[in-house]
Amino acid sequence: MTDGYVSDVAYPPQFHREMTPAWLDAVARGLGQPAPDFAAPFRWCELGCGAGLNALVSAATNPAGHFTAIDMDAGQIERLRHSAATAGIRNLEAIQAGFEELADAPAERFAPFDVIVTHGVLSWISPAQRQAVLRFIQRSLKPGGLVYAHYMTHPGLSAAAATQQLVRRHAATQPGDSAQKVQASMALLSRLEQAGAGLFTAYPQERHRLKSTRQQNPAALAHEMLPAHWEPFHVAEMIDAFAGAGCRYLGSATPPDNIDAVGLPAATRPLLAGVADTATAETIRDIARNQSLRRDLYQRGGQPLPPAQHMQALLSLALAALPGAPRGGGLTFDTAIGPVKGDAALFGPLLAALAKGPQTVEGLSRLHDTPLHPAMLNQAVQMLLWGQVAHPVSRRLPPPQAAWALNKLLAAEGSGWLATPALGTTLPVTAEEAGFALAVLEEPGITRDALAARFGKAASAWHEKTRPHWVALGILPAG
């Protein structure tokens, strides 16, 4: 343990689309807030990067950006540097440092950043380390810069405090490394649940959480459950803490959390009327949807865009359909308050247009007989993004060579993701698809017959249907 944080097993690679420049840009446009210009040179920093998959993918797909990935885990940083060097990614700097060391570094050590992101960190570190993160943000974020901050919240995780306490204390008495200890302690918790422990009767959601938590990778589970300073926060505490670091709350990087019409039970919505204080309003929302995790966006200074500029920012966003997107009809969104229907009259024309190729929001705004109200257009766009139907797309494909080299590594490691230069994100892939992709990356001229001879019939179908799409997205070179 280092200051109460797990340090004997490494956190496995994870990808969070919400930390990418493309996603931050699209959500800021939706919120009507000024985002950094990600087409011009910019500086992005992740605090507590773990394996650094987000930094690797973002660096490979955003040649205008400079990416700094920081973690105290020397092994993770060494592997990250090795991956970046192997993939020829030169706009990524991986730094081994603790947060207190960063906050106290000489001012000239870090040029200011346009974006600082942190995921899976703030609720799991000591108060002193958290203060250091905020000090670092205060001194290192440019005016107008964005922060993405992920953390556990009340009330959704209030009841989990008791089970975390048990797991952490019991794990300390178990043999093995943290991954083995946490598994033994989670097994005890399951036995308690099966024996009818009252906590699980009073809070049935904890029964579901236990089940899904136990399916996680044991190393990830150790990082989630064993930190000594594990703590959900009230959103108001976090908004106040960021205000102390000179940052104002913008909204969530999870779009439905910004759209009361889909994010809150209907009868709770009127209760927000007249609540002017942002922290109070966000607390009402967290209670209304029993929020467990938050992905907050903050900005240093800045002002909301005037309505005309907000509209312009939205209209100039370009979107592409993601593989498997429906080509028309309605949609169902699986939100925090249950399934929400997306009307075919609203979404059908948008889906049909996206099926033909990338579209600007301006193009999408002209498809309905009665023009959509700007707020409705905005909500529809944000829900298409969140529902993994569409993604922001670059107007011009960035040079894809670094992403191809990175994809060779990702496919060989079986990471489950491939970098997608046209979108500035990853696409999830199966182990089988990763095998096909690796064969193409190693031998771009490989034919359908050769793929089929090596992998069987499924590779032939993949070659026909998926390979051209992946080439267009810059995931793979053309044959």
Ligand SMILES: C[S@@+](CC[C@H](N)C(=O)[O-])C[C@H]1O[C@@H](n2cnc3c(N)ncnc32)[C@H](O)[C@@H]1O
């Ligand atoms: C749960 S992992 C999250 C990794 C990555 N952000 C992700 O979401 O996939 C948290 C990371 O924070 C790092 N960390 C924890 N305390 C730290 C500290 N005081 N200074 C620097 N890094 C720290 C850990 O080493 C670990 O890699």
